[in-house]
Amino acid sequence: MKINAKKINKLAIGTIWALVSVVVLILIFLLGYILVTGLSDISWKFLTSTSSSISAGGGIRDQLFNSVYLLVLTIIISLPISLGAGIYLAEYAKDNWITTLIKTAIEVLSSLPSIVVGLFGYLILVIKFQLDYSILSGAIALTIFNLPLLTRSVEDSIEEVPKLQREAGLSLGLSKSKTIVGVVLPLAIPGIITGVILSSGRIFGEAAALIYTAGQSAPIVSYTDWNPFSPSSFLNPMRPAETLAVHIWKLNTEGIVPDAHIVSSGASAVLIIVILIFNLSSRFFGNWAYRKMTGTTRKKRG
Amino acid sequence: MTQPDYNLDQHQIIVPPGEIALETKDVNVFYGKKQATFDTSLAFPRFKISALIGASGSGKSTFLRCLNRMNDGVATVTGAIMYRDVNINQKKLNVYVLRKNIGMVFQHPNPFAKTIRENIQFALKKHGVKDQTVLDQRVEQSLRAAALWDEVKDKLDTSALELSGGQAQRLCIARSIAMQPDILLLDEPASALDPISTAKIEETLLELKQKYTIIIVTHNMQQAARVSDYTAFFHLGHVMEYKKTADIFTRPQVKATEDYISGNFG
Amino acid sequence: MNEIKEKLLKPSKETHQDQIGHLISLVCIGFIGILVVAILFFITTKGLATFTTNHVSVIDFFAKSDWSPSQKGPNGKPEVGALAMIVTSFAVTLLSAILATPFAIAMALFMTEIAPKRGQKILQPVIELLVGIPSVVYGFIGLMVLIPMVRTVFGGTGSGILPATIVLFVMVLPTITSMSVDALKAVPRDYRSAALSLGATRWQMMYKVVLRAATPGILTAMIFGMARAFGEALAVQMVIGNAVLMPTSLTSPTATLTSQLTTQMGNTIMGTLPNNALWTLALVLLVMSLVFNVIVKLIGKRSAFKK
Numbered sequence: 001m002k003i004n005a006k007k008i009n010k011l012a013i014g015t016i017w018a019l020v021s022v023v024v025l026i027l028i029f030l031l032g033y034i035l036v037t038g039l040s041d042i043s044w045k046f047l048t049s050t051s052s053s054i055s056a057g058g059g060i061r062d063q064l065f066n067s068v069y070l071l072v073l074t075i076i077i078s079l080p081i082s083l084g085a086g087i088y089l090a091e092y093a094k095d096n097w098i099t100t101l102i103k104t105a106i107e108v109l110s111s112l113p114s115i116v117v118g119l120f121g122y123l124i125l126v127i128k129f130q131l132d133y134s135i136l137s138g139a140i141a142l143t144i145f146n147l148p149l150l151t152r153s154v155e156d157s158i159e160e161v162p163k164l165q166r167e168a169g170l171s172l173g174l175s176k177s178k179t180i181v182g183v184v185l186p187l188a189i190p191g192i193i194t195g196v197i198l199s200s201g202r203i204f205g206e207a208a209a210l211i212y213t214a215g216q217s218a219p220i221v222s223y224t225d226w227n228p229f230s231p232s233s234f235l236n237p238m239r240p241a242e243t244l245a246v247h248i249w250k251l252n253t254e255g256i257v258p259d260a261h262i263v264s265s266g267a268s269a270v271l272i273i274v275i276l277i278f279n280l281s282s283r284f285f286g287n288w289a290y291r292k293m294t295g296t297t298r299k300k301r302g
Numbered sequence: 303m304t305q306p307d308y309n310l311d312q313h314q315i316i317v318p319p320g321e322i323a324l325e326t327k328d329v330n331v332f333y334g335k336k337q338a339t340f341d342t343s344l345a346f347p348r349f350k351i352s353a354l355i356g357a358s359g360s361g362k363s364t365f366l367r368c369l370n371r372m373n374d375g376v377a378t379v380t381g382a383i384m385y386r387d388v389n390i391n392q393k394k395l396n397v398y399v400l401r402k403n404i405g406m407v408f409q410h411p412n413p414f415a416k417t418i419r420e421n422i423q424f425a426l427k428k429h430g431v432k433d434q435t436v437l438d439q440r441v442e443q444s445l446r447a448a449a450l451w452d453e454v455k456d457k458l459d460t461s462a463l464e465l466s467g468g469q470a471q472r473l474c475i476a477r478s479i480a481m482q483p484d485i486l487l488l489d490e491p492a493s494a495l496d497p498i499s500t501a502k503i504e505e506t507l508l509e510l511k512q513k514y515t516i517i518i519v520t521h522n523m524q525q526a527a528r529v530s531d532y533t534a535f536f537h538l539g540h541v542m543e544y545k546k547t548a549d550i551f552t553r554p555q556v557k558a559t560e561d562y563i564s565g566n567f568g
Numbered sequence: 569m570n571e572i573k574e575k576l577l578k579p580s581k582e583t584h585q586d587q588i589g590h591l592i593s594l595v596c597i598g599f600i601g602i603l604v605v606a607i608l609f610f611i612t613t614k615g616l617a618t619f620t621t622n623h624v625s626v627i628d629f630f631a632k633s634d635w636s637p638s639q640k641g642p643n644g645k646p647e648v649g650a651l652a653m654i655v656t657s658f659a660v661t662l663l664s665a666i667l668a669t670p671f672a673i674a675m676a677l678f679m680t681e682i683a684p685k686r687g688q689k690i691l692q693p694v695i696e697l698l699v700g701i702p703s704v705v706y707g708f709i710g711l712m713v714l715i716p717m718v719r720t721v722f723g724g725t726g727s728g729i730l731p732a733t734i735v736l737f738v739m740v741l742p743t744i745t746s747m748s749v750d751a752l753k754a755v756p757r758d759y760r761s762a763a764l765s766l767g768a769t770r771w772q773m774m775y776k777v778v779l780r781a782a783t784p785g786i787l788t789a790m791i792f793g794m795a796r797a798f799g800e801a802l803a804v805q806m807v808i809g810n811a812v813l814m815p816t817s818l819t820s821p822t823a824t825l826t827s828q829l830t831t832q833m834g835n836t837i838m839g840t841l842p843n844n845a846l847w848t849l850a851l852v853l854l855v856m857s858l859v860f861n862v863i864v865k866l867i868g869k870r871s872a873f874k875k
Contacts, residue, residue, distance in 0.1 A: 005769050005772060006769060008769070008771060009769035009770060009771040009772070012771035012774075012775070013682065013770065013771060015674070016674040016677055016678055016682060017678075017682075019670060019671050019674035019675070020674055020675055020678045020687075020691070022671065023671055023674075023675055023691075023694065023741065024690075024691075024694055026738060027694050027697055027698055030698075030701060030709060030738070031697070033709060033712075033713065034705065034709070037712075080596075081596045081599060081600070082596075083596070084592055084593045084595065084596025084597070085593070085596040085597040085599075085600050087593045087596075088593035088594060088596060088597040089597065091593070092590055092593055092594070093597075101601075102597055102600075102601055104861075105600065105601050105604040105605075106600060106604075107861060108604055108857070108858065108861055109600065109603070109604050109607075111792075111795050111799075111857055111860065111861055112607070112799070112854070112857055113798070113799025113800070113801065113826065113853055113857060114799070114801070115799065115801035115826050115829055115830060115850075115853070116607070116611065116799070116850055116853050116854055116857070117607075119611070119829065119833065119847075119850050120606075120607045120610060120611060122833070123610055123611075123614065124606070124610065127838060144603060144607075147600055147603070148600075151600065162412070164408060164410055164412035165412060165414065165415075167372065167406075167408060167412065168408070168412045168413075168414060168474070168477075169414075169425075170372065170401065171370065171372060171401055171405060171406040171408075171478070172401065172402070172405070172425035172477065172478070172481055173397075173398045173399065173400075173401035173402035173403075173425065173429065173481065173582070174398070174425055174428055174429075174582070175398060175581075175582035175583070175585040175586045175589070176586050176589065176590075177585050177586050177588065177589025177590070178428050178582070178585055180589065181589075182424065182428065183414055183424075186415065186416075187415055201700055204702075205700070205701070205702025205703070205704070205705070206702065207702070207703065207704045207802055208703070208801040208802050208826075208830065211830065211834075212833055212834065216834075245702055245704045246704075248704045248705070248708055249704045249707070249802050249806070252707070252708055252711055252806055253805070253806065253831070261712060264708050265708075265712075268704075268705045268708055268709075271702055271704075271705060272701065272702075272705060275700045275701070275702065276697075276700070278700075279696055279697070279700050293415060294415040294461055294463055385576075386572055386573050386576070387573055388573050388576045388577065390576065394577060395576060395577065396575065396576055396577065396578060396579060396580055396582075396583060398580055398582035398583070399572070399575045399576050399580060400576060403572065430581075
């Protein structure tokens with residue numbers, strides 16, 4: 001009996017080791033596959049030339065820019081809303097049924113499939129508000145997709161600030177909002193930055209929410225036209241904009257480009273590298289912001 | 303340690319002579335349904351130090367926090383608290399003006415994560431003081447008053463988080479003083495500090511009493527005896543005895559006070 | 569003196585600041601609330617149009633598997649039976665969660681019981697990287713690697729439930745793992761030492777004490793994994809075959825709710841039956857997402873250890 005138990009123990013722990021190794025090997029394979037097949041396809045030309053929808057040799061310049069532009073716009077729209085909502089949940093929300101309802105709503109939103117969010121964006125933004133397939137539609141759809149997570153990260157970061165800091169502000173006769181903005185928020189910013197960078201990675205790789213909002217075409221734009229209202233400007237938010245992730249999807253489902261898998265593997269590698277950078281840098285920037293915010297190196301002003 | 307049952311209705315509370323800065327009438331505090339203090343009626347004289355002593359959980363800190371409405375949103379407070387002929391325990395009251403006039407220093411030093419200078423200027427600026435010379439003056443004045451000036455005058459622009467515990471606590475006192483309040487509430491300001499820092503804080507308090515009315519919560523009886531003019535003893539949410547510090551420590555009239563002072567419980 | 573008395577009873581700049589601050593944050597949270605309500609409302613009304621406007625029978629929709637909403641079928645009406653997609657969606661979801669859970673539990677045990685320090689250090693980044701890989705990249709690798717493999721081994725096109733399950737297995741693995749880790753960490757330390765001091769082997773301790781105590785948490789983790797698998801669109805769409813047919817084997821081309829939505833929404837005209845039928849698929853997705861949420865809440869209510 002005793003010996004048996006020991007044998008089973010050995011067997012079980014061996015199995016755990018084996019399963020864990022399989023997972024690690026899967027990851028190594030995935031990253032290895034993307035980087036090995038993809039890196040050789042990445043060249044300066046690949047990154048800076050326009051894509052082709054029929055012939056080989058297309059690049060990803062516009063898709064790459066569109067991904068970045070959409071990311072920036074999404075963060076610009078979603079960060080203020082998330083800040084307000086996170087502050088509400090952390091500072092103002094009372095422990096009652098309304099708060100429970102709001103929290104449930106946020107949970108529901110965060111668990112919605114991104115394709116559903118994309119279709120809602122299609123229905124409301126593209127069709128009802130007639131924004132068409134555009135960067136703006138895409139950015140708003142991504143905002144919906146991003147809001148629950150970013151709100152939670154803001155809420156958590158604010159709740160981690162010691163209560164004593166709030167009391168210090170309030171006891172000096174400062175209003176609650178001044179205390180939040182001037183005392184609590186600076187201490188929460190490192191956590192918020194980490195949250196923003198992590199969600200940036202998610203946004204950058206998202207495609208399902210964009211297929212029917214930002215669209216699946218990348219019109220040729222002029223990178224010298226800085227007027228966002230000009231139809232050919234790269235900054236015009238009303239033009240359709242296929243992103244890198246959507247491009248990969250499109251090449252592999254409807255594409256007729258002969259070198260689809262080469263472009264896809266190159267684009268996948270670019271996507272993965274950018275996301276890796278986001279993931280690795282999130283903590284670094286968080287720590288950096290903490291040093292800034294706690295004022296250890298602050299210079300005298302005024 | 304078991305506490306003897308004292309008759310909680312048997313108490314001795316005096317009204318100090320002279321000008322009264324702050325007075326409470328039948329103040330009760332409730333955390334939900336649980337009552338924390340019972341019918342507390344105390345008068346705090348101007349330019350004196352009054353100490354609130356008692357075992358932990360006796361309600362002294364809870365009571366202190368009513369005096370500048372720091373219990374808002376945490377507990378329900380009934381009764382009247384009179385300050386400058388205004389009952390400050392009313393809904394209509396402007397708590398921001400009140401807290402500017404009645405400052406508070408907490409048990410654990412809580413300087414802002416800003417520079418030493420900013421710690422003092424921050425609230426002033428938010429309250430509309432813009433003149434840089436005034437701001438600089440206030441920084442120096444309040445740091446001097448808190449006996450911290452000499453130690454930090456050369457590093458005003460370094461982070462306040464780099465100060466020692468005792469320095470940080472004196473910075474918090476300076477930060478409150480900079481608001482030029484009337485009354486200073488201190489909630490066990492030295493309990494987290496070493497003896498040397500404690501002595502410095504006590505010295506500071508004796509200096510400050512010339513210009514401010516001070517109410518201090520402490521569980522350290524020697525501290526109360528050293529610095530305060532009047533002492534109130536809290537027991538299970540009731541004030542058992544309130545009188546001149548010298549009297550309460552040498553001739554306690556209530557059994558509970560006597561037992562507490564002689565170290566039988568608490 | 570009187571000046572202060574007056575000030576004490578009058579609102580000041582701070583009072584207004586507070587009202588404004590409170591209001592702004594309320595508007596933000598209200599926006600999110602309205603957004604959720606709007607999503608539920610619009611997708612529900614759009615999704616119900618198939619039944620209310622086009623008078624498709626609800627029973628036919630859920631019980632039949634012939635899907636050709638744009639053409640008239642043998643009985644003179646378009647056929648709108650979503651059963652094949654529903655079955656495939658559930659099949660890939662359940663299979664991938666069942667496949668992933670043993671791996672996730674092994675990962676979680678490794679990180680909390682077997683090598684807490686080293687395991688955490690190595691496996692935490694593994695989890696984060698697996699989460700970080702975008703779904704189109706998973707789909708692309710599935711297309712490039714899995715499909716040819718399946719084709720060689722089983723014949724046929726290589727697409728279908730099997731490659732979709734494998735792709736989803738990797739995608740839900742990090743979700744289930746990280747939540748299982750939380751569940752195991754919530755089991756009090758004394759449980760472990762008590763078991764060990766009674767002479768239990770480490771595996772007995774893990775299996776009989778830790779895993780048993782963490783069962784509700786692990787179930788919750790599985791549900792979250794399933795929610796992710798059920799809603800995943802692109803990675804599945806790239807390897808499933810995209811033929812609305814009842815799956816006959818694990819390697820026959822078929823379609824899920826999400827894959828059908830992804831490929832067809834752009835090919836139909838707003839307001840027509842083929843389009844409305846797609847919105848009904850979206851509604852099914854939405855309802856299932858809510859159902860997963862409710863199940864999580866129900867498990868949470870019974871769980872012994874709350875976070």
